[in-house]
Amino acid sequence: MxxxxxxxxxxxxxxxxxxxxxxxxxxxxxxxxxxxxxxNVIETSVARTDLNNSLKLKPFNLSSPPLSTYNQQLWLTCIVELDQHEGSLKKNVTMTVKVLGVVKDGSTPYVNNQVHNRTRLLSCAQKCSEIIVAHLGYLNYTQYNVFVSFEDLNKLTYTIQNITFTWKTYNPxxxxxxxxxxxxxxxxxxxxxxxxxxxxxxxxxxxxxxxxxxxxxxxxxxxxxxxxxxxxxxxxxxxxxxxxxxxxxxxxxxxxxxxxxxxxxxxxxxxxxxxxxxxxxxxxxxxxxxxxxxxxxxxxxxxxxxxxxxxxxxxxxxxxxxxxxxxxxxxxxxxxxxxxxxxxxxxxxxxxxxxxxxxxxxxxxxxxxxxxxxxxxxxxxxxxxxxxxxxxxxxxxxxxxxxxxxxxxxxxxxxxxxxxxxxxxxxxxxxxxxxxxxxxxxxxxxxxxxxxxxxxxxxxx
The missing domain is CATH 1.20.1070.10 (Rhodopsin 7-helix transmembrane proteins)
Structure with missing residues (x-):
């Protein structure tokens, strides 16, 4: 013992x-x-975009709110709002994303030296689910510009009313x-x-x-x-x-x-x-x-x-x-x-x-x-x-x-x-x-x- x-x-x-x-x-x-x-843990900033058929294929130029190290991380999400009252929709859409960081002199160098093409699933019932566009695990710049374009939205059977982009960061x-x-x-x-x-x-x-x-x-x-x-x-x-x-x-x-x-x-x-x-x-x-x-x-x-x-x-x-x-x-x-x-x-x-x-x-x-x-x-x-x-x-x-x-x-x-x-x-x-x-x-x-x-x-x- x-x-x-x-x-x-x-x-x-x-x-x-x-x-x-x-x-x-x-x-x-x-x-x-x-x-x-x-x-609250998460702080959000919404950029609402009104669309018509002529603007569907044009890229979106989005500027983040001013950031500090206390924001810790940055997410950009989007929600597609369709003109539909019933039924459901699931479709893969191609998304092109380019991320740039804004430095003190106003220039915008690439965060990454390439344009990213990604396929995302657009899933809609009564409303469409949220899609994550980009995520930065740490912040090198006090502001970011993100260019986003969608290639397959014009093939949808429903009319797109709006696309709402949302910036999410930690609350300082x-x-x-x-x-x-x-x-x-x-x-x-x-x-x-x-x-x-x-x-x-x-x-x-x-x-x-x-x-x-x-x-x-x-x-x-x-x-x-x-x-x-x-x-x-x-x-x-x-x-x-x-x-x-x-x-x-x-x-x-x-x-x-x-x-x-x-x-x-x-x-x-x-x-x-x-x-x-x-x-x-x-x-x-x-x-x-x-x-x-x-x-x-x-x-x-x-x-x-x-x-x-x-x-x-x-x-x-x-x-x-x-x-x-x-x-x-x-x-x-x-x-x-x-x-x-x-x-x-x-x-x-x-x-x-x-x-x-x-x-x-x-x-x-x-x-x-x-x-x-x-x-x-x-x-x-x-x-x-x-x-x-x-x-x-x-x-x-x-x-x-x-x-x-x-x-x-x-x-x-x-x-x-x-x-x-x-x-x-x-x-x-x-x-x-x-x-x-x-x-x-x-x-x-x-x-x-x-x-x-x-x-x-x-x-x-």
């Missing part, structure tokens, strides 16, 4: 557990209410809110990490429980998840800070997935956990998920740097293959995790302290997963920007509440785990009892060793 540094979890009464959950919900609810009162006010809240979470995470490490300083690392060892890994990764380098996005006109942020987020989320697998399995396997049989299968499954997510992000970013009109449907075959691969590995992960949870709960339900560890982690994680599913449903359940898989994920935050709720949820989840897994106030005294031969019991479990003979009913096997 492995020795364990005492956890505060063991000393909490039912009233304390209720208080822990109440504090968690209060902190999470506070971030949600602050987000509701915050600004939201960008400032994002900077401040990321900074707050970075400071809080740093403090929690230091306090957690300070509480374990009296114990050798070999005496840490598996939850305590994982918390010492997850808390620094949470610091990266909050991204202390995020302000670089507003100081450097480059795609690198954004990709670094995506890398940190995927690294933390995959480490969290690995934490759940290792804890639910490791809590049953006392003593030495072999790398080949214990860690390797888990690293393999989670590593595939991380590799797929990072590949998708890099793939989209690199292509958009070279082509602002790039969309995943241009390379549908490879994208669908990657998507299916990701879903298959995710399904394997879920089945493996459910197997470990069921087996741990069935085998350890009669061991008081181990059972307590399982119940608390399962209850808190279940609450977090339910809230996450609700947030994801609210975020992606409504109409989204259909034609751009990765870019749409960043634009569908309707208000600050959705952003703050997801960040706050994961941060407060880790803070709560750090609190209950840190040693209790009398941990040093209990450690001295454990090291005293007069109180040692060779056949006790790790939980009974911690508590000496205070729970005599659990010491006999």
């Amino acid at each position: 492995e020795p364990l540094a005492p956890m505060r979890l063991y000393t909490l009464s039912k009233r304390h557990f209720v208080l822990v959950f109440v504090v968690f919900f209060v902190c999470f609810g506070l971030t949600v209410f602050i987000g509701i009162a915050g600004p 006010t939201f960008s400032q809110v994002e900077i401040w809240f990321r900074f707050v979470f970075v400071v809080l995470t740093f403090m929690v990490t230091c306090l957690f490490a300070h509480s374990l300083r009296k114990f050798s690392m070999r005496d840490w429980g598996i939850e305590q060892k994982w918390m010492s890994i997850l808390l620094p990764l949470l610091l990266l998840y909050n991204d202390p380098f995020f302000p670089l996005s507003f100081l450097v006109n480059s795609w690198f800070p954004g990709m670094l942020d995506d890398l940190f987020q995927s690294l933390f989320l995959c480490a969290l997935l690995l934490f759940w697998l290792c804890v639910y399995h490791g809590i049953r396997v006392q003593g030495e956990r072999k790398c080949l049989t214990f860690y390797l299968p888990k690293f393999f499954i989670v590593g595939l998920l991380w590799l797929a997510s990072v590949t998708l992000g890099i793939w989209q970013t690199v292509n958009e740097v070279h082509d602002p009109t790039y969309q995943y449907r241009v390379d549908t075959g490879n994208f669908q293959g990657m998507k299916i691969f990701f879903l298959v590995v995710a399904a394997a992960y879920i089945l493996y995790l459910l197997f470990l949870i069921v087996r741990a709960c069935s085998e350890l339900r009669n061991m008081p302290y181990v059972d307590l560890r399982l119940k608390f982690l399962t209850a808190l994680t279940f609450v977090v997963l339910v809230i996450s599913i609700v947030i994801l449903y609210l975020r992606f359940g409504a109409q989204v920007l259909q034609d751009n898989f990765v870019a749409e994920l960043s634009t569908h935050y309707q208000n600050s509440a959705e952003f703050l709720s997801f960040y706050g949820l994961l941060n407060f989840y880790l803070y709560t785990l750090a609190f209950v897994y840190s040693p209790s106030k009398n941990a040093l005294y209990e450690s001295q009892l454990k090291d005293n031969p007069a109180f040692s019991m060779l056949n006790d479990s790790d939980d009974d060793v911690i508590y000496g003979d205070c729970h005599g009913s659990n010491t006999n096997r």
Whole structure:
């Protein structure tokens, strides 16, 4: 049996557990209410164009509103308005796009040294769906000119009434809110990490429980998840800070997935956990998920740097293959995790302290997963920007509440785990009892060793 540094979890009464959950919900609810009162994430500027038959084939010369680094990204979308009252329409139309950046002297150099020809699906029922014309992941200029022309609109059976172009950027006010809240979470995470490490300083690392060892890994990764380098996005006109942020987020989320697998399995396997049989299968499954997510992000970013009109449907075959691969590995992960949870709960339900560890982690994680599913449903359940898989994920935050709720949820989840897994106030005294031969019991479990003979009913096997 492995020795364990005492956890505060063991000393909490039912009233304390209720208080822990109440504090968690209060902190999470506070971030949600602050987000509701915050600004909208996306700022839009509409350029409405009235058409007649003679103007259909002429290109549109569109000038973006003045931009700053706080706008972060830029989208140009369009909606075709047809003179139809019923029926539906689906037709591929060819779109020609040229993007130019306006510099201080008024000249307009190419953002890319070519004119881009793309085919877009025009899908109309009662009204036509929104089409993404171009997306810029970072802003090198304070204004952009975009020339757009459509070649197949004159072949439609319906008369075109209008084409409405819309510029979409991040709201500068939201960008400032994002900077401040990321900074707050970075400071809080740093403090929690230091306090957690300070509480374990009296114990050798070999005496840490598996939850305590994982918390010492997850808390620094949470610091990266909050991204202390995020302000670089507003100081450097480059795609690198954004990709670094995506890398940190995927690294933390995959480490969290690995934490759940290792804890639910490791809590049953006392003593030495072999790398080949214990860690390797888990690293393999989670590593595939991380590799797929990072590949998708890099793939989209690199292509958009070279082509602002790039969309995943241009390379549908490879994208669908990657998507299916990701879903298959995710399904394997879920089945493996459910197997470990069921087996741990069935085998350890009669061991008081181990059972307590399982119940608390399962209850808190279940609450977090339910809230996450609700947030994801609210975020992606409504109409989204259909034609751009990765870019749409960043634009569908309707208000600050959705952003703050997801960040706050994961941060407060880790803070709560750090609190209950840190040693209790009398941990040093209990450690001295454990090291005293007069109180040692060779056949006790790790939980009974911690508590000496205070729970005599659990010491006999």
